[in-house]
Amino acid sequence: MTIANQMLELATAAKNASRQVANLSSAVKNELLLSMAAALEKSEVLLQQENEKDLSCARNNGMADAMVDRLTLTSERITGMADGLREVAALPDPVGEVTGMWLRPNGIQVGRQRIPLGVIGIIYESRPNVTADAAGLCLKSGNAVILRGGSEAIHSNRAIGEILQQELGKAGLPQAALQVVTTSDRSAVTELLKLEDQIDLIIPRGGEGLIRFVSENSRIPVIKHYKGVCHTYVDAAADLKMAEDICLNAKVQRPGVCNAMETLLIHADIAATFLPQIASAMKKAGVELRGCENACAIVGGLIPATEDDWAAEYLELILAVRIVESYEQAREHIETYGSLHTEVIVTNDYLLSQRFLREINSSVVMVNASSRFSDGNQLGLGAEIGISTTKLHSFGPMGLEDLTTRKFVVLGAGQVRG
Amino acid sequence: MTIANQMLELATAAKNASRQVANLSSAVKNELLLSMAAALEKSEVLLQQENEKDLSCARNNGMADAMVDRLTLTSERITGMADGLREVAALPDPVGEVTGMWLRPNGIQVGRQRIPLGVIGIIYESRPNVTADAAGLCLKSGNAVILRGGSEAIHSNRAIGEILQQELGKAGLPQAALQVVTTSDRSAVTELLKLEDQIDLIIPRGGEGLIRFVSENSRIPVIKHYKGVCHTYVDAAADLKMAEDICLNAKVQRPGVCNAMETLLIHADIAATFLPQIASAMKKAGVELRGCENACAIVGGLIPATEDDWAAEYLELILAVRIVESYEQAREHIETYGSLHTEVIVTNDYLLSQRFLREINSSVVMVNASSRFSDGNQLGLGAEIGISTTKLHSFGPMGLEDLTTRKFVVLGAGQVRG
Numbered sequence: 001m002t003i004a005n006q007m008l009e010l011a012t013a014a015k016n017a018s019r020q021v022a023n024l025s026s027a028v029k030n031e032l033l034l035s036m037a038a039a040l041e042k043s044e045v046l047l048q049q050e051n052e053k054d055l056s057c058a059r060n061n062g063m064a065d066a067m068v069d070r071l072t073l074t075s076e077r078i079t080g081m082a083d084g085l086r087e088v089a090a091l092p093d094p095v096g097e098v099t100g101m102w103l104r105p106n107g108i109q110v111g112r113q114r115i116p117l118g119v120i121g122i123i124y125e126s127r128p129n130v131t132a133d134a135a136g137l138c139l140k141s142g143n144a145v146i147l148r149g150g151s152e153a154i155h156s157n158r159a160i161g162e163i164l165q166q167e168l169g170k171a172g173l174p175q176a177a178l179q180v181v182t183t184s185d186r187s188a189v190t191e192l193l194k195l196e197d198q199i200d201l202i203i204p205r206g207g208e209g210l211i212r213f214v215s216e217n218s219r220i221p222v223i224k225h226y227k228g229v230c231h232t233y234v235d236a237a238a239d240l241k242m243a244e245d246i247c248l249n250a251k252v253q254r255p256g257v258c259n260a261m262e263t264l265l266i267h268a269d270i271a272a273t274f275l276p277q278i279a280s281a282m283k284k285a286g287v288e289l290r291g292c293e294n295a296c297a298i299v300g301g302l303i304p305a306t307e308d309d310w311a312a313e314y315l316e317l318i319l320a321v322r323i324v325e326s327y328e329q330a331r332e333h334i335e336t337y338g339s340l341h342t343e344v345i346v347t348n349d350y351l352l353s354q355r356f357l358r359e360i361n362s363s364v365v366m367v368n369a370s371s372r373f374s375d376g377n378q379l380g381l382g383a384e385i386g387i388s389t390t391k392l393h394s395f396g397p398m399g400l401e402d403l404t405t406r407k408f409v410v411l412g413a414g415q416v417r418g
Numbered sequence: 419m420t421i422a423n424q425m426l427e428l429a430t431a432a433k434n435a436s437r438q439v440a441n442l443s444s445a446v447k448n449e450l451l452l453s454m455a456a457a458l459e460k461s462e463v464l465l466q467q468e469n470e471k472d473l474s475c476a477r478n479n480g481m482a483d484a485m486v487d488r489l490t491l492t493s494e495r496i497t498g499m500a501d502g503l504r505e506v507a508a509l510p511d512p513v514g515e516v517t518g519m520w521l522r523p524n525g526i527q528v529g530r531q532r533i534p535l536g537v538i539g540i541i542y543e544s545r546p547n548v549t550a551d552a553a554g555l556c557l558k559s560g561n562a563v564i565l566r567g568g569s570e571a572i573h574s575n576r577a578i579g580e581i582l583q584q585e586l587g588k589a590g591l592p593q594a595a596l597q598v599v600t601t602s603d604r605s606a607v608t609e610l611l612k613l614e615d616q617i618d619l620i621i622p623r624g625g626e627g628l629i630r631f632v633s634e635n636s637r638i639p640v641i642k643h644y645k646g647v648c649h650t651y652v653d654a655a656a657d658l659k660m661a662e663d664i665c666l667n668a669k670v671q672r673p674g675v676c677n678a679m680e681t682l683l684i685h686a687d688i689a690a691t692f693l694p695q696i697a698s699a700m701k702k703a704g705v706e707l708r709g710c711e712n713a714c715a716i717v718g719g720l721i722p723a724t725e726d727d728w729a730a731e732y733l734e735l736i737l738a739v740r741i742v743e744s745y746e747q748a749r750e751h752i753e754t755y756g757s758l759h760t761e762v763i764v765t766n767d768y769l770l771s772q773r774f775l776r777e778i779n780s781s782v783v784m785v786n787a788s789s790r791f792s793d794g795n796q797l798g799l800g801a802e803i804g805i806s807t808t809k810l811h812s813f814g815p816m817g818l819e820d821l822t823t824r825k826f827v828v829l830g831a832g833q834v835r836g
Contacts, residue, residue, distance in 0.1 A: 019753060022779060023776065023777055096776070102798055104796070104797070104798055108787050108791060110797045110798055113775075115779045116779075117809050117810070118779075118809060196633075200808070200809050200810070201809075201810060215614075215637065216637060219633065219634060221639060221808065221810040221811075223810075239832070242832040245832060245834050246832065246834060248834075249834035249835055250834075253834070253835055335437065357531075357827050358441065358514070359441055361440060361533045361534075361536075361825060362825065363825055363826065364825065364826040364827075364828065365825060365826070365827055365828070366827075366828035366829075366830060367828070367829050367830060368829075368830040368831055368832050368833075369526050369828050369829075369830025369831075369832070369833045369834075370830075370833065370834045370835050372834070372835040373526060373828060373830075373833070373835055374826075374828075378522070378835065379522070379528050379826060379828070380520055380522055380528055390618075390639065391535050391536060391618050391619075391823040392535070392618070392619060392639040392641075392810065392811045392823070393639075393810045393811040394823075395823045395824060395825055396824075396825060396826045397826070405809040405810070405812075405813045406813060406814075407779060407780065407781055407782065407783060407813055407814060408781065408782040408783070408792075408797060408814045408815070409775050409782075409783055409784075410782065410783070410784035410785070410787050410791060410792075410797070411784075411785050411786075411787075412784060412785060412786040412787025412788075412791075413786055413787075414657070414660040414663060414664065414786050414787070415786075415787045415788065415791070416663050416664060416666075416667035416668075416671070416787075416788045416790070417667055417671055417788050417790040417791060417796065
């Protein structure tokens with residue numbers, strides 16, 4: 001069978017299974033996730049055996065240590081996957097919720113009800129725990145899921161998939177509701193991306209190269225985020241101690257993630273005080289500062305920032321710093337160089353905080369809080385399936401609700417249109 | 419300048435203008451739409467002169483009379499465009515609405531606020547009134563809009579666009595917030611569809627060929643609907659007089675539109691009574707019936723339906739009729755042949771009505787009402803920008819709210835992540 005036919009068969013089976021999954025009660029879905037969690041923990045030996053095949057292959061190919069580490073299924077990480085499934089089981093089920101129900105003049109009642117999307121394809125790299133995490137979120141929201149991990153994790157992903165599938169089988173549910181694509185043929189992804197009649201949504205998770213490839217080759221809607229160039233603007237009316245705490249946390253607490261601060265904008269009126277203060281704190285934390293001309297004039301030893309620095313997603317202990325003459329200039333900077341991810345203002349000026357919240361249309365806008373809160377768990381969505389920096393369907397961190405859509409329900413008593 | 423550069427310049431101007439439009443107050447937007455409405459009515463002579471250029475060209479090219487009619491800007495239609503803008507002005511503004519605001523354990527408050535999408539591209543055919551209708555909806559929802567109509571309406575669309583742009587200018591707003599692409603070069607569409615950094619959403623309106631072309635060539639998210647194969651299922655527990663009224667209305671009141679009924683499913687238990695009744699009523703209304711084998715056995719003179727009939731969107735006075743043994747068989751039929759548009763059950767069985775509403779995941783599901791209600795106006799959305807039968811972002815008829823997205827707003831008091 002060709003890869004194209006294999007993928008069509010797999011996706012058709014997923015679509016058929018999705019109809020059954022869409023109508024499962026919350027209780028059945030929750031029990032399923034709990035049994036999957038237990039099964040993962042029980043299969044630790046098997047999982048680590050299969051994982052070892054990926055690891056030895058990775059070592060033979062000279063994979064970098066950091067990457068090998070991400071690939072490794074330690075006992076703790078297996079427990080982490082299981083706990084992740086238990087957390088999703090504990091979340092409220094979005095399916096079935098009716099948002100609004102109104103009466104039309106002719107007496108028909110109209111409401112909108114949440115339903116699953118159908119079949120979701122996840123295309124990801126490296127970390128095998130994504131297999132269990134994404135499967136749990138998709139199933140809880142009533143969707144069938146097709147998982148395509150990287151070839152470097154193929155044995156681990158296959159093993160996780162089989163363990164989860166067995167639990168579907170034991171519960172009398174179609175195993176095609178959760179399928180792992182295990183062929184190493186790279187054309188599998190390209191073929192999947194053509195199946196717009198079977199698959200409703202594609203979520204790529206990984207580096208910018210993967211995301212661009214998926215986005216450019218998909219006929220199916222894609223939810224994506226390329227990068228996070230998050231700004232913190234410290235206003236003239238900021239509490240400078242609060243500003244220091246927020247900036248340090250946003251840059252240093254976990255620099256390698258998309259919601260870490262990459263550029264600090266400081267109002268000129270407080271730059272002479274705040275810049276030396278934050279520069280000293282950042283230096284102590286091991287952060288390299290790259291400043292605009294005015295910043296370099298205030299604090300000695302800064303590296304002059306270039307145009308590239310304003311657009312950079314460093315993902316490490318480097319921070320671009322620019323002094324701005326006004327809120328308007330800060331806004332313009334964010335609109336020019338931002339990635340629509342997360343922007344923060346630190347200020348005690350009420351009217352200005354309102355303007356910032358209203359005028360900056362990134363996916364998350366914050367007043368007086370660290371950009372590190374910009375993830376689904378921290379914002380209260382429960383678990384997170386990903387983040388969208390494109391505006392269609394979802395914008396920002398995505399939870400269970402973002403894996404659903406709404407249909408119209410109409411209750412009549414024989415009405416016809418005049 | 420190449421077409422690619424022209425389109426990039428136009429889309430960049432739209433993106434810049436969109437920032438200003440996004441922050442206009444409802445009052446300013448409403449005044450703008452009202453002044454646009456008045457300007458269209460004042461320009462009737464000019465509009466009809468320009469329209470005449472399109473019409474004479476169409477006649478010279480041998481365009482069918484029905485198409486020429488759709489292209490014609492009568493005095494009544496110009497008033498209709500103006501009234502459409504006034505209706506949109508009267509609708510509530512979705513921008514700024516905060517849906518939910520919750521407190522996290524650490525004291526940050528998190529909410530989701532509606533914002534415009536940014537820049538919307540509308541690609542359409544034939545009827546020039548779409549230019550004003552779509553522009554009104556996009557501007558009211560705070561978006562900039564790029565309009566690309568068919569070459570057959572190029573003079574009419576340009577004239578409408580210029581009149582509307584003048585009102586933007588008079589109000590001190592950027593004219594680039596509303597732009598009509600008037601080059602006859604067909605590559606303009608292909609170039610626009612590449613501009614994912616400038617344009618946030620594409621809505622194609624027209625025949626299936628246009629929609630497929632846009633969908634397959636766009637890097638920008640596309641909201642689309644290919645066809646409407648709407649079903650009415652008359653259950654064994656239906657009130658047969660109500661069923662007759664609903665079926666007749668759904669098929670006959672306006673057969674050429676996507677929410678008209680195309681297939682009638684009848685429960686076997688009432689087929690011997692209801693099929694002759696509805697067949698007689700449909701015959702009187704000039705409808706040709708194509709029946710399954712069992713239907714043909716009950717009523718003489720039916721045309722036997724083929725497999726193609728079950729998937730057909732006739733858009734004329736033809737109706738496919740199938741007798742089903744059970745609700746389950748009706749459901750299976752709808753899942754196999756449906757287009758996810760609108761499905762109706764006629765029944766007085768409460769539990770079955772609930773199952774139908776829950777289990778059928780088309781964009782609109784109805785109990786005891788005509789499928790003809792499946793449009794934005796009838797469902798209470800106000801004006802309609804289109805309908806989506808794909809599930810991402812919006813599913814079903816789309817109003818102003820569907821031209822917005824939601825950002826997260828976070829209110830803190832200095833919180834950092836631990």
